[in-house]
Amino acid sequence: MHNVTVTPEVWERILAIRSGRACSCCGNWSDGESAALDLYGPLARRDLGPITVAQIGQSLDGRVATVSGDARDVSGPDGLAHLHRIRALVDGVMIGVGTALHDKPRLDVRLCSGPNPARIVIDPKGRLPDDALVLRADGCRRLVIQAVDRKRPAGVEVIRLPLVDGLFAPQAILAALHEAGLSTLLIEGGGITIAGFLEAQLLTRLQIAVAPLLIGAGRAALTTPNARLTLAECIRPDTRVFGLGSDVVFDCGLTPLANAAALPLHDRAKSSPCQTASYLS
Numbered sequence: 294m295h296n297v298t299v300t301p302e303v304w305e306r307i308l309a310i311r312s313g314r315a316c317s318c319c320g321n322w323s324d325g326e327s328a329a330l331d332l333y334g335p336l337a338r339r340d341l342g343p344i345t346v347a348q349i350g351q352s353l354d355g356r357v358a359t360v361s362g363d364a365r366d367v368s369g370p371d372g373l374a375h376l377h378r379i380r381a382l383v384d385g386v387m388i389g390v391g392t393a394l395h396d397k398p399r400l401d402v403r404l405c406s407g408p409n410p411a412r413i414v415i416d417p418k419g420r421l422p423d424d425a426l427v428l429r430a431d432g433c434r435r436l437v438i439q440a441v442d443r444k445r446p447a448g449v450e451v452i453r454l455p456l457v458d459g460l461f462a463p464q465a466i467l468a469a470l471h472e473a474g475l476s477t478l479l480i481e482g483g484g485i486t487i488a489g490f491l492e493a494q495l496l497t498r499l500q501i502a503v504a505p506l507l508i509g510a511g512r513a514a515l516t517t518p519n520a521r522l523t524l525a526e527c528i529r530p531d532t533r534v535f536g537l538g539s540d541v542v543f544d545c546g547l548t549p550l551a552n553a554a555a556l557p558l559h560d561r562a563k564s565s566p567c568q569t570a571s572y573l574s
């Protein structure tokens with residue numbers, strides 16, 4: 294396990310990677326800062342094409358809520374800060390309408406510096422009320438993906454897609470968002486939404502942040518619609534493990550590109566000559 298230390302200097306570098314002003318392979322960093330570059334560098338880079346990352350914060354026993362639906366504070370403070378860092382690195386953060394209605398998240402960046410992402414809600418039937426927090430007008434782009442003919446508040450971009458067997462094809466959702474200029478995406482939940490993209494093999498990475506908490510009974514973090522009968526059929530992703538302090542992150546690469554981008558810092562520096570070393574003084 295690699296223990297991550299996010300100093301202001303390394304976070305500034307990661308934001309510079311995001312905006313194409315710096316590389317992710319050079320510099321004199323402590324072990325903890327190198328681990329931060331290893332964890333966040335693949336999400337910050339824009340030279341690798343579109344990225345779709347999903348993130349779940351869960352208990353030790355794989356749950357995200359109690360039986361009564363209490364889902365606040367499953368993640369510890371470092372797990373929450375991690376989520377905000379991912380938000381700062383992506384173009385857009387997407388949730389299913391279930392999460393928008395239940396958790397009423399703001400989906401902005403408050404626990405670190407960095408830009409706020411566009412906010413996207415998948416709401417096929419138009420269940421999200423106009424005064425939902427995710428739709429507030431605060432200068433960020435707001436998009437709703439829907440099948441129904443429903444007007445949304447001024448400034449909210451509507452993407453209409455057809456339903457196939459009651460669902461949008463995850464590939465059609467991604468294509469529409471890329472067309473809208475959003476190519477690096479975080480799917481922040483819930484489990485139904487993430488499972489759809491996982492089953493369609495459209496996730497570049499899946500990050501599971503585990504907090505030392507036993508919920509015992511309640512909502513499972515992830516349940517895929519297609520049951521696998523043998524362990525041999527199950528997904529065994531290449532996984533890196535990072536200690537964040539209060540939480541442990543399992544960072545799963547789900548595509549060859551994801552795994553290439555996740556070479557450790559020192560191996561990256563050796564394998565490809567740096568093109569942006571002039572950034573370093």
Ligand SMILES: NC(=O)c1ccc[n+]([C@@H]2O[C@H](COP(=O)([O-])OP(=O)(O)OC[C@H]3O[C@@H](n4cnc5c(N)ncnc54)[C@H](OP(=O)(O)O)[C@@H]3O)[C@@H](O)[C@H]2O)c1
Binds near residue numbers: 367
């Ligand atoms: N700990 C965490 O990391 C975390 C993060 C987020 C949420 N949560 C928890 O997760 C729970 C909510 O999650 P959830 O899994 O029930 O719901 P969800 O994934 O937030 O929303 C599911 C709904 O979104 C729509 N949807 C998603 N993908 C679609 C597709 N491909 N095509 C058409 N519609 C699609 C559907 O809406 P319709 O039903 O209208 O058809 C679907 O029922 C809450 O308990 C929340 O607290 C936990």
